[in-house]
Amino acid sequence: MPELPEVETVKRGLIPELSERVIQKVVIRQYQLRWLIPKSFAKDITGQTIRHLSRRGKYLLIYLDTGALIIHLGMSGCLKVLDLNTPVLKHDHVDIVLNHHKVLRYHDPRRFGAILFTKDCPLQHSLLSSLGLEPLDDNFSGVYLKQKIQNRKAPIKSVIMNHHIVTGVGNIYATEALFLAKIHPEKPACSLTNAQCKQLVIAIQQVLKSAIEKGGTTVKDFVNSEGKPGYFVQELCVYGRNGLSCKQCSAHIQTVRIGQRCSAFCGNCQRL
DNA sequence: CAGAATACCTGCGGGC
DNA sequence: TGCCCGCAGGTATTCT
Numbered sequence: 001m002p003e004l005p006e007v008e009t010v011k012r013g014l015i016p017e018l019s020e021r022v023i024q025k026v027v028i029r030q031y032q033l034r035w036l037i038p039k040s041f042a043k044d045i046t047g048q049t050i051r052h053l054s055r056r057g058k059y060l061l062i063y064l065d066t067g068a069l070i071i072h073l074g075m076s077g078c079l080k081v082l083d084l085n086t087p088v089l090k091h092d093h094v095d096i097v098l099n100h101h102k103v104l105r106y107h108d109p110r111r112f113g114a115i116l117f118t119k120d121c122p123l124q125h126s127l128l129s130s131l132g133l134e135p136l137d138d139n140f141s142g143v144y145l146k147q148k149i150q151n152r153k154a155p156i157k158s159v160i161m162n163h164h165i166v167t168g169v170g171n172i173y174a175t176e177a178l179f180l181a182k183i184h185p186e187k188p189a190c191s192l193t194n195a196q197c198k199q200l201v202i203a204i205q206q207v208l209k210s211a212i213e214k215g216g217t218t219v220k221d222f223v224n225s226e227g228k229p230g231y232f233v234q235e236l237c238v239y240g241r242n243g244l245s246c247k248q249c250s251a252h253i254q255t256v257r258i259g260q261r262c263s264a265f266c267g268n269c270q271r272l
Numbered sequence: 273c274a275g276a277a278t279a280c281c282t283g284c285g286g287g288c
Numbered sequence: 289t290g291c292c293c294g295c296a297g298g299t300a301t302t303c304t
Contacts, residue, residue: 075281221283260276260277
């Protein structure tokens with residue numbers, strides 16, 4: 001499932017394929033993604049040149065001459081650049097045909113993803129304007145985290161997955177970062193010490209950077225823009241390892257549900 | 273305002 | 289073999 005490192009991996013793969021290409025045509029087979037794609041979508045972007053790509057949290061931003069595409073991969077979305085005659089598969093919802101006989105194809109079985117066009121700066125868009133800091137930004141620090149969580153009794157895991165505080169950290173990397181920082185996922189956020197906040201920020205940054213280097217995590221179906229999996233799954237210490245022994249202390253990895261989400265942890269290494 | 277619940281959707285695995 | 293059920297998960301939205 002695409003989180004920040006996976007979106008970053010996709011973005012890096014797409015840059016050389018998309019830069020300065022002209023959008024010649026748009027084919028939409030399924031309008032109903034997370035939100036309905038408006039009828040004007042094709043007209044809005046056809047004829048425009050792709051100028052550059054960037055990322056904000058888990059959102060991929062494709063800047064055009066005028067405005068930008070905002071793309072979220074949801075749970076199961078994937079973007080690939082394919083030859084124009086590549087057969088269309090089930091769940092291939094959107095094709096953006098480019099002027100080098102290739103097509104940017106959006107595939108998303110669960111349709112939790114989104115594709116939208118904005119005429120304005122995408123960072124001003126309501127989806128992005130209220131997002132918290134990028135986790136790899138220098139301003140994301142223990143001090144920042146401490147200040148943001150001081151009044152929150154919610155489990156620390158829920159808080160670091162709150163995109164208004166820090167954006168792009170999903171279930172996999174929140175789970176892993178808490179293990180690295182030796183903090184129990186259910187620990188009330190406001191009870192973290194300054195030192196723990198600092199440790200947690202370092203852990204989040206470490207796990208994200210490492211995952212980007214490995215091309216992301218392929219648990220089930222993530223593939224990058226070239227159709228290849230990521231290799232960070234080998235580095236996972238707790239996520240997806242319920243019942244297996246902890247790589248640090250050999251205790252059994254347990255799971256607990258926090259905010260409707262499955263959270264794995266080592267009860268010995270991670271303390272409340 | 274914080275936090276919990278809900279809705280959206282499909283593929284897959286387990287149980288019968 | 290095949291059906292039904294539960295689960296998985298990101299996040300905007302709605303409810304308490």
